[in-house]
Amino acid sequence: MLSSTMQLVTLALALAPSLASAALFPKDSQVKMLDAKAFKKAMKVNQTSLVAFVAPWCGHCQRMAPEFSRAALGLYPLVPLYAIDCDDEKNKRLCAEQDVRGFPTVKLFPRGNSIPPMVYDSGERTASAFFYWASRRIPNTVTKLYHVEDIPGWVEKQEKKYRALLLTKDKKVPLLWKVLGNKYMNQIEFASHRDRKGKSSVKLGYEAGEKKQPKVLVYAPGSTKAFRYEGINKLDSLSKFFDSVLDGSVDISVVNEEAKKEEFEPTEEELEIERKQEAQRIALAHGGFADLIDFEEAIKNGGANFHDTHGFGGGMGDIPYKKKPSASGSAADAPETPKTPVVESTPAPATPAPTATPETQEEVKQVVLETTEPSPSPEAAKKGSESATTPSEPAPSTEAEHPKDEL
Numbered sequence: 001m002l003s004s005t006m007q008l009v010t011l012a013l014a015l016a017p018s019l020a021s022a023a024l025f026p027k028d029s030q031v032k033m034l035d036a037k038a039f040k041k042a043m044k045v046n047q048t049s050l051v052a053f054v055a056p057w058c059g060h061c062q063r064m065a066p067e068f069s070r071a072a073l074g075l076y077p078l079v080p081l082y083a084i085d086c087d088d089e090k091n092k093r094l095c096a097e098q099d100v101r102g103f104p105t106v107k108l109f110p111r112g113n114s115i116p117p118m119v120y121d122s123g124e125r126t127a128s129a130f131f132y133w134a135s136r137r138i139p140n141t142v143t144k145l146y147h148v149e150d151i152p153g154w155v156e157k158q159e160k161k162y163r164a165l166l167l168t169k170d171k172k173v174p175l176l177w178k179v180l181g182n183k184y185m186n187q188i189e190f191a192s193h194r195d196r197k198g199k200s201s202v203k204l205g206y207e208a209g210e211k212k213q214p215k216v217l218v219y220a221p222g223s224t225k226a227f228r229y230e231g232i233n234k235l236d237s238l239s240k241f242f243d244s245v246l247d248g249s250v251d252i253s254v255v256n257e258e259a260k261k262e263e264f265e266p267t268e269e270e271l272e273i274e275r276k277q278e279a280q281r282i283a284l285a286h287g288g289f290a291d292l293i294d295f296e297e298a299i300k301n302g303g304a305n306f307h308d309t310h311g312f313g314g315g316m317g318d319i320p321y322k323k324k325p326s327a328s329g330s331a332a333d334a335p336e337t338p339k340t341p342v343v344e345s346t347p348a349p350a351t352p353a354p355t356a357t358p359e360t361q362e363e364v365k366q367v368v369l370e371t372t373e374p375s376p377s378p379e380a381a382k383k384g385s386e387s388a389t390t391p392s393e394p395a396p397s398t399e400a401e402h403p404k405d406e407l
């Protein structure tokens with residue numbers, strides 16, 4: 001009897017570290033715990049991810065966890081958020097390699113191993129700070145074509161490659177399109193053209209299309225004639241499509257026939273994630289996500305019945321986006337800012353290291369990558385990096401931060 005109790009206690013003690021680390025993030029969190037092996041695998045995929053190096057006993061990590069989880073939900077599935085327990089023996093070497101000197105250390109990997117990581121050096125560990133910081137640092141490979149006349153030139157310029165053009169009614173390049181541009185960097189040229197009322201579509205020989213309906217056009221190497229993808233405009237479906245385009249197995253008529261027959265049927269789990277994302281967007285509408293969603297409008301139009309009338313945000317319906325107010329009322333026609341370069345090296349302003357106990361210690365490192373805006377001066381660079389600490393300010397309107405898995 002006693003010995004079996006002892007055994008139980010021993011067992012409980014043996015399990016304690018892993019239980020504690022599992023508890024750092026709630027069970028239904030979109031933050032995925034990785035061990036060193038899984039981390040190396042995740043870094044082989046060409047995508048932007050945010051990784052928190054943590055220890056279960058660290059108070060700052062415990063306080064950060066729910067915020068990090070909310071950011072993960074907001075960015076799911078476009079930017080995965082991971083966590084690594086550096087207390088775990090089998091991760092210690094990785095944490096040392098990653099130069100983790102304090103907990104939590106949060107790093108952005110803009111494109112797996114192929115672009116050096118950036119350290120999140122702000123003490124502001126809120127969901128919206130993480131959300132904006134990560135979503136703005138996806139390397140931008142998407143060429144913005146401002147006029148319909150720019151399209152033929154772009155199509156001809158890269159004739160030897162696959163090219164993918166998005167015609168969107170949105171002013172911003174959807175985050176999903178940027179994620180795809182990053183994923184297929186060097187393999188497919190991505191561009192986006194704003195076709196607000198469908199006039200460009202008509203000029204190119206397509207129908208004007210429904211409100212908000214995007215069009216995905218693909219040009220095969222050597223061809224200036226597009227074929228059109230009419231499948232589901234979500235990350236999974238588009239990735240499968242582009243993979244099949246690249247390996248040559250695509251049969252566009254089959255893809256489109258199947259897309260017509262097939263209604264998008266999310267699993268119960270996907271629906272649950274989308275429900276939570278919706279709830280979070282509404283809850284956060286006043287605290288950092290305010291420029292992404294017109295909360296009042298959503299309530300006015302949909303009320304409690306919002307989902308029944310609009311469908312879920314993951315591709316089946318639309319959240320009414322807030323139009324940027326402008327004095328003339330013609331914000332939609334305002335000239336857009338030219339696209340930013342793919343990768344830009346900006347020396348970060350030196351930040352004094354906080355004097356800290358081991359627990360509050362943070363890594364302070366040079367930010368070697370800035371993919372948000374060209375920063376002409378250290379002043380501007382400073383301002384840019386500070387924006388992560390002031391998430392309640394309106395986001396710069398230059399680029400996309402649609403947190404949705406849809407175009």
Ligand SMILES: *[C@@H]1O[C@H](CO)[C@@H](O)[C@H](O)[C@H]1NC(C)=O
Binds near residue numbers: 044045183185187
């Ligand atoms: C990542 O991108 C490179 C080209 O930059 C490509 O050769 C490689 O196949 C890609 N890897 C994956 C897993 O897509």
